[in-house]
Amino acid sequence: KWIYPINLPERSYQFNIVKNCLLHNTLVALPTGLGKTFIAAAVMLNYKRWFPNGLVIFMAPTRPLVTQQIEACRKIAGIPQDVLVEMTGLHSQSLRDVKWKDASVVFLTPQILANDLRRGAVDPLKIVCLVIDEAHKATGNHAYVAVVRQLRLSQARYRLVALSATPGDSEAAVIKLISNLEISHLELRTEESADVKPYLPGRHMELIVVDSGSQIRDLKSKFSEVLGKSLDFLVNTGAYWERKPEKVSKYLLLRARETFHRKYPRGTHPSSAAILLNFYLAISLSHAYHLLDRNGCQVCFNYLKKITTSGSPASRATLLKSVEFRTFMSDLQLCCESGENIQKVHPKLHKLLEITLKHFHQCQEDTRVMIFSHFRESVLEIVNYLRSAGSNRLKVQGFIGQASGRDFTGLSQKQQLSILEDFRRGDCNVLVATCIGEEGLDIGHVDLVICFDAHASPTRLIQRMGRCGRKKKGRIVTLVCKGQEHENFKKSVKAQDVLFQSFMLFIMRIVYLYSIFRNKVAPYLTGSTKGASLLETSDSDSDIIGNTLTGLGLSRVAETSCLDSQGSSRDSSETLEPVDSPLKPALIRPTSPLAKSLNDSFGIDWDNVEVNIIKNVSTYFLTHY
Numbered sequence: 001k002w003i004y005p006i007n008l009p010e011r012s013y014q015f016n017i018v019k020n021c022l023l024h025n026t027l028v029a030l031p032t033g034l035g036k037t038f039i040a041a042a043v044m045l046n047y048k049r050w051f052p053n054g055l056v057i058f059m060a061p062t063r064p065l066v067t068q069q070i071e072a073c074r075k076i077a078g079i080p081q082d083v084l085v086e087m088t089g090l091h092s093q094s095l096r097d098v099k100w101k102d103a104s105v106v107f108l109t110p111q112i113l114a115n116d117l118r119r120g121a122v123d124p125l126k127i128v129c130l131v132i133d134e135a136h137k138a139t140g141n142h143a144y145v146a147v148v149r150q151l152r153l154s155q156a157r158y159r160l161v162a163l164s165a166t167p168g169d170s171e172a173a174v175i176k177l178i179s180n181l182e183i184s185h186l187e188l189r190t191e192e193s194a195d196v197k198p199y200l201p202g203r204h205m206e207l208i209v210v211d212s213g214s215q216i217r218d219l220k221s222k223f224s225e226v227l228g229k230s231l232d233f234l235v236n237t238g239a240y241w242e243r244k245p246e247k248v249s250k251y252l253l254l255r256a257r258e259t260f261h262r263k264y265p266r267g268t269h270p271s272s273a274a275i276l277l278n279f280y281l282a283i284s285l286s287h288a289y290h291l292l293d294r295n296g297c298q299v300c301f302n303y304l305k306k307i308t309t310s311g312s313p314a315s316r317a318t319l320l321k322s323v324e325f326r327t328f329m330s331d332l333q334l335c336c337e338s339g340e341n342i343q344k345v346h347p348k349l350h351k352l353l354e355i356t357l358k359h360f361h362q363c364q365e366d367t368r369v370m371i372f373s374h375f376r377e378s379v380l381e382i383v384n385y386l387r388s389a390g391s392n393r394l395k396v397q398g399f400i401g402q403a404s405g406r407d408f409t410g411l412s413q414k415q416q417l418s419i420l421e422d423f424r425r426g427d428c429n430v431l432v433a434t435c436i437g438e439e440g441l442d443i444g445h446v447d448l449v450i451c452f453d454a455h456a457s458p459t460r461l462i463q464r465m466g467r468c469g470r471k472k473k474g475r476i477v478t479l480v481c482k483g484q485e486h487e488n489f490k491k492s493v494k495a496q497d498v499l500f501q502s503f504m505l506f507i508m509r510i511v512y513l514y515s516i517f518r519n520k521v522a523p524y525l526t527g528s529t530k531g532a533s534l535l536e537t538s539d540s541d542s543d544i545i546g547n548t549l550t551g552l553g554l555s556r557v558a559e560t561s562c563l564d565s566q567g568s569s570r571d572s573s574e575t576l577e578p579v580d581s582p583l584k585p586a587l588i589r590p591t592s593p594l595a596k597s598l599n600d601s602f603g604i605d606w607d608n609v610e611v612n613i614i615k616n617v618s619t620y621f622l623t624h625y
Helices: 012-023 036-050 063-077 093-102 110-118 143-153 171-181 214-236 250-263 272-295 297-310 313-321 323-337 347-362 376-387 413-425 458-465 484-526 539-552 593-602 613-624
Strands: 026-029 055-059 084-087 105-108 127-132 159-164 185-188 203-210 369-372 396-399 430-433 448-451 474-481
Touching: 012 026, 012 036, 012 159, 012 185, 026 171, 036 055, 036 063, 036 127, 036 159, 055 063, 055 110, 063 084, 063 105, 063 413, 084 093, 093 110, 105 110, 110 143, 127 143, 143 171, 159 171, 203 347, 214 272, 214 297, 214 323, 250 272, 272 297, 272 313, 272 376, 272 484, 297 313, 297 323, 297 376, 313 323, 347 369, 347 376, 347 448, 347 474, 376 396, 376 430, 396 413, 448 458, 474 484
Parallel strands: 026 159, 026 185, 055 105, 055 127, 084 105, 127 159, 203 474, 369 430, 369 448, 396 430, 448 474
Antiparallel strands: none
């Protein structure tokens, strides 16, 4: 039997998701604030009970998240404090080696687990449950992917629960995530889902388009000439493809530079040195261009001053030789030193202050405001500007990452946790954050979220939206400049809608494929169709079956949910059948004639039933249909 925590009010969607997480490797995609941590804690509690000598592990991407989640799970599931172990980069290898010997429930960062698995400090076969927080990060060579890969190579058998509010920017990204984490079941809810809607107070969204002003437009025009020289050179040499500064991004330039390195390793291109220099200049100058457009003169000037004093000798020399650059810097400095404050700060800052003061004037009760900005330089400017407003209602704090720069010092983990506690307690009521505040951390109740800039990624937009409207109706205001930033925001909103629709279509397709596999492919493979042949199915089903079998090579297509080998042995009594092997209760060895036939015919290893049909089938199916 399994147990369900009752120290919090029961929610039907959480109860149903927990049931499925106990039986399948599950990706749980829930909007922020709907209790993903509760679900993980309930699953961990049961696996701790079932396997007292096993390892239950919770992975989170950052140290503050690890610290937060260990306390949250303790309160939710009531797991004794003495069995909870925290491991981060602050703990030495020798100390971790001692902790692993007696560990039972461990909270850590994925890098620690990947490293300790690699050096043999932890026995992978002891792991019975693995929870992955912020699972959308499991792409490429991320440590999450490395951990799952190492466990697979070790033939470890465990239950995996992946948590994310935003599992991907596209259907392809979700499929890749499913493959990387070997997911066999999806639990997806949006804010419009019937079973979660009663628990969402709602959010009111506003878009305010700000005119950056004639002065900034003139400066952008002059700066385009400076940036345009490097872009023209890169386009003319075939290393890049875009000449318009407003359409250039740091990300695209970095990708293009990586492509150039792969195509011409070790400087084999005759103009390698010049191309790489112009890549460096274009990346730095495009960042400055967007700072000027979205954040104003002072932030842009500070950044350009930094790269002309601390950049590479070749880049400094190139910039300082440029007449256009020197002229632009003089005009920019004049703008920053002007006595008129309106010229020194971006118009968005004035609108930001107006919205914030109005909110506190209208809300006489205790209230919290959170402001997001993409750039650290902008966060620092916003904090200083709001503090200089002279309002005793505004208690402002900046919230940035731990890395330090030339002109600013990052926040330590202790400082970050202290600021969050101040915000929850009310000693700080305006929190200005970079992307570090977008995901995972328990910020507390927020009434107003202001996005100082717009991001083209729907993931970033969804994460920011999730910060407010948890206990009562919230308000989200996005400030954008006319032009490219406004276009980016519209793309982000459209991509968000398309993404949700894509998720639903994805699930419908998988469900349909399960039906085809269970009802037609499996009987056909086992010869249990009683004389019926593949050709007796409909033409469309026949094509799907034939192409699926061809694409899969007729091997390793078994996943317990599609063969009904688990569900058939369970009813609503919530009792798990006993097992006669060290398999977990959720990994019962199938005993149906169909399962035995498949095992005999194709040598499927039923001891490793986590080889799942979604991983093997969905990519092929979605590619062809």
